[in-house]
Amino acid sequence: MIIGVIGSLAMMFLGSGLSDEAEVQRDKRNAQTVANTAAMASAAGADYFVAGDEEATVQKLRDGCKPGSGIFKDRLFKLPALTDAQIQRTLRFLKLNDTDLVYDSSGTN
Structure with a gap:
């Protein structure tokens, strides 16, 4: 019984750390998707970029944009x-680079 209690406590402790890491990986993947969509839109000539504002840039991509x-x-x-x-969670993995929105795996944005 004591081993069962200790095992349960260990699983709770380790489980929360794994869950946090899974959320970080999901946020990174979402940021990569945003950056890829931005790169494709940019290459096609779509107007999605909002200078100095990552969040507004992502919102324009979420709403959708077409090249002229x-x-x-x-x-x-x-x-x-x-x-x-x-x-909001993906923004820390995105940064504006001149006229592009790019992925930053360090999450220091």
């Missing part, structure tokens, strides 16, 4: 459904 001309003129570049809370 070119081969991708009617192509909608849009993020998959992300909640406001998910966007």
Whole structure:
């Protein structure tokens, strides 16, 4: 019985750390998706960039944007459904680099 109690306590302690790491990995993956969508939209000529404001830039990508001309003129570049809370958690892994939104795996943004 004592071993069972100790084992349960150990699982609770380790389990919370694993859950936190899983959430960080999910946020990193979401940030990578945002950065990839931004790169595709930029290459196609879509206007999604808001200078100096990562959150507004991500919001424009969430709402969707289309290039004004070119081969991708009617192509909608849009993020998959992300909640406001998910966007807030991904922002630490994103940074503005001149006219691009890029992924930063360090999470120091």
